[in-house]
Every structure is written in structure tokens, then in C-alpha cells.
Amino acid sequence: MAHKLNSMAMILFLLLASTAKAEPGVFDVTTATYGVKPGPDITQALAKAWNDACASPSASIVVVLSGTYKLREASFKGPCKAPIEIRVQGILHAPTDGSRPTKKDTWVGFEHVNMLSLSGGGTFDGQGALSWSKNDCNKNKNCKSNAINLRFNITNSTVQDIITSLNSKNVHMNVFGCKNVTFQHVNITAPGESVNTDGIHIGHSTAINITDANIGTGDDCVSIGHGSKEITVTKVTCGPGHGISIGSLGKYLNEEPVVGIRVNNCTLRNTQNGLRIKTWPASPSASTASAIHFEDIIMVNVGNPVLIDQKYCPWNQCKKKFHRELRSAILYVAVAYHVADIDLTYNGKKGPLTFQCSNVKPTITRVTKALACATSAGLKK
Numbered sequence: 001m002a003h004k005l006n007s008m009a010m011i012l013f014l015l016l017a018s019t020a021k022a023e024p025g026v027f028d029v030t031t032a033t034y035g036v037k038p039g040p041d042i043t044q045a046l047a048k049a050w051n052d053a054c055a056s057p058s059a060s061i062v063v064v065l066s067g068t069y070k071l072r073e074a075s076f077k078g079p080c081k082a083p084i085e086i087r088v089q090g091i092l093h094a095p096t097d098g099s100r101p102t103k104k105d106t107w108v109g110f111e112h113v114n115m116l117s118l119s120g121g122g123t124f125d126g127q128g129a130l131s132w133s134k135n136d137c138n139k140n141k142n143c144k145s146n147a148i149n150l151r152f153n154i155t156n157s158t159v160q161d162i163i164t165s166l167n168s169k170n171v172h173m174n175v176f177g178c179k180n181v182t183f184q185h186v187n188i189t190a191p192g193e194s195v196n197t198d199g200i201h202i203g204h205s206t207a208i209n210i211t212d213a214n215i216g217t218g219d220d221c222v223s224i225g226h227g228s229k230e231i232t233v234t235k236v237t238c239g240p241g242h243g244i245s246i247g248s249l250g251k252y253l254n255e256e257p258v259v260g261i262r263v264n265n266c267t268l269r270n271t272q273n274g275l276r277i278k279t280w281p282a283s284p285s286a287s288t289a290s291a292i293h294f295e296d297i298i299m300v301n302v303g304n305p306v307l308i309d310q311k312y313c314p315w316n317q318c319k320k321k322f323h324r325e326l327r328s329a330i331l332y333v334a335v336a337y338h339v340a341d342i343d344l345t346y347n348g349k350k351g352p353l354t355f356q357c358s359n360v361k362p363t364i365t366r367v368t369k370a371l372a373c374a375t376s377a378g379l380k381k
């Protein structure tokens, strides 16, 4: 009997030892080590906690408990020795005094981090209201570009449950050079009239999933730029804003293609556009977009539900010089559009609803005749 008890105690001890070993190290910025209380500037403490966590040989958690804190900037740099979770429960406020972060266009940046998890229900508040009115980057090449709330250059990572990005001075989340990253339950909010506050912009990234997100801003909900591959956007609610867009593509030479985009089970509500593919006029031949699927999309009060624009040219940026340079490149528009099962109704006064095509010849099936490109592409019965 005694022997049996002994071995049971032994097993229990081993179990405890192994769970203790698997327990990640916790780096709580509000502990004495880092010395932060809600209210003051958390910048130094957070940087220190990150450095300690990143150097830890076993998994670790950086915690920002609930409360409101000031954060001048954060640069979370890897590579780190083990997986890291950043659990932000509090509200982080960006500066409003016009000061610019060290990396001028980034408030909070993640670089070269593998196996990151950002979660905790907290809020990154960019406090952008003062900046939006001053933003003239659409027209002025030498403008000061405002800080993006969150910039990710990470792999094998998740951003989830629920991270809120509020009132960014610029794009809310920039996903660049990322691979295998899931964004789940992110909440992105800015007023409909805020300038350039895109929700999530993706470029040069592979295997990115955005799911169960709520995004309402003054610009694109999700925009997918060149070099994007295997992107899935599902169960995302957009609005207000400019809708979901691919592009703009073809502005620069040697852009990488956009391949394998799935947008499904999304709802767009009160948006200027629904789904867009934007290419600049006379796009260089290298610029292609293929295997793009939009499926099961609900649109409520949407301006241009489906817009495939091959002459995208905002604010007259297509200077004559630009045109001439590109015309000498071989223009090859490799597009095959298949439009099917579209059921839209128009509730406004300027009806009826039209479906226009220029420089596009889609294959059309099961679409109300009135919607199809009857005149420009020729509708075969």
C-alpha cells in the first residue's frame, strides 16, 4: 500500500513538474520590475518587457493589464528565442501632440517575429482625429505620411480575441512580408469621413486569413496589394468605408502578381463600393491578378457593388509622362471574368440599376438581364 501511494505521489510530482515547465514566463509591465501604473507613459516599460520576453528561451507572455496608458511608440523586433504572446487588456493611447515616432510611419511595429500571438481584448487608439484633416498625401508627393497603427512583418502568428484598432492616423493594420498569419476577431473602427484609414492592407504576404472581423473606417475595409498570395477573407463585416478591394495594381513596374484570393461570407453595409479590382491604366505586363473568388457576399446600401476598374486613376495622378513611359511596355491584360448568380436590387431614386463594362468581356451566367453588360460585352441568350 505504502509503495503504491509512493508511486502515485511520484506520478503527481512528475505531472506538476511538467506543467510547471510548460507554463510560459509572464512579463507584466505593471509589476515592480517594469514599474508601470495605469495613466502614465508605458513606452519604456513595454520595450523592456518585450526584450526580456524575446530573450527568454521558453514561451512567454507580455501582459498589459486593463487600464489606460500612453504609448509613444513600440517596436517589437525579433527574431526571438521562443513563441511570445502579447496580451493587451488595456487601452493604449498614441500621442496627439504632433510628435512623430522614430519610425515615422509606424506607431506599433512587429518585425521578424515568428510564433507571435497578439490578443487580450485591448485597444490601440491612434487618436487620429487631428491628423486626418492635415493629410494631403493623395495630392502632395512630399507630404509627411502619418503613422500606421499596427505594422506586421511576422510569420506563423495570430492576432485575435479581440484586438481593437481605433482611429488610426493612417492605415490601421499593414501586413507586409508576412506568412501564415491569422487575424481573428479584430475590430477596426474609425469615422466614415476619416482620410486614408484603411482597415487591413496586405502586400507581399502569403497565407493570410482574416476572419470574424468587424471593420468600419473611412477607406478600404480590406485592401490586397501586389505580391499577395493565398489570402482568405471570411465572415468580415465592413462599413462604413470603401469596401473590399484588390489593388491598386500596375502603378509600378515589376510588381509581383496577386494570386489566390477568396472573399466569402462577408457583409458590406453602408459602403461607397462593394468589391473592387483596381488597375492603373496601361499597367505593365508583369502586373496580373488571378484566381480571385468573391462568393456569398451580402451588400446592404452599397454604392458600386461590383467594380472592376482597369483605368484606376485617382486625383489625376496619371501624369502624361507616366502614360508615355508605360505605353512602350507591352500591355497584356490577362483577365477572364466569370459573373454568376448576382441578385442585387436598387432602392434609390436614380435607378434603374445598371451593369457597366469597359475594356472587360466577362462570361455571364445566371445574372438578371438588366444587370448584364448587354451593350458593351454582348449578352448571349
Ligand SMILES: *[C@@H]1O[C@H](CO)[C@@H](O)[C@H](O)[C@H]1NC(C)=O
Binding pocket: 115, 155, 156, 157, 158, 180
Ligand atoms: C501556421 O502557424 C501556426 C501558429 O500560428 C502553426 O501552428 C502552423 O503549423 C503554421 N502552419 C504552417 C503551414 O506553417
Ligand SMILES: *[C@@H]1O[C@H](CO)[C@@H](O)[C@H](O)[C@H]1NC(C)=O
Binding pocket: 114, 155, 156, 180
Ligand atoms: C513557420 O512554420 C513552418 C511550419 O511549422 C516552418 O516550416 C517555418 O520555418 C516557420 N517560419 C519561420 C520563419 O520560422
Ligand SMILES: *[C@@H]1O[C@H](CO)[C@@H](O)[C@H](O)[C@H]1NC(C)=O
Binding pocket: 123, 162, 164, 166, 187, 188, 189, 214
Ligand atoms: C470595437 O471598437 C469600438 C470602438 O472602441 C467599440 O465601441 C466596440 O465595442 C468594439 N467592438 C467589439 C466587438 O469589441
Ligand SMILES: *[C@@H]1O[C@H](CO)[C@@H](O)[C@H](O)[C@H]1NC(C)=O
Binding pocket: 180, 181, 182, 207, 208, 209, 232
Ligand atoms: C485559412 O483559411 C483557409 C480557408 O478557410 C484554410 O484552408 C486555411 O487552412 C487557413 N489557414 C490558416 C493559416 O489558418
Ligand SMILES: *[C@@H]1O[C@H](CO)[C@@H](O)[C@H](O)[C@H]1NC(C)=O
Binding pocket: 264, 265, 295, 296
Ligand atoms: C458561407 O457560410 C455558409 C454557412 O456557414 C456555408 O454553408 C457556405 O459554404 C459558406 N460559403 C463559402 C463560399 O464558403
Ligand SMILES: CC(=O)N[C@H]1CO[C@H](CO)[C@@H](O)[C@@H]1O
Binding pocket: 111, 112, 153, 154, 176, 177, 178
Ligand atoms: C518591411 C520589412 O520589414 N520587410 C521584411 C519582412 O520580413 C521579411 C522576411 O523576414 C524580410 O525579408 C523583409 O525585409
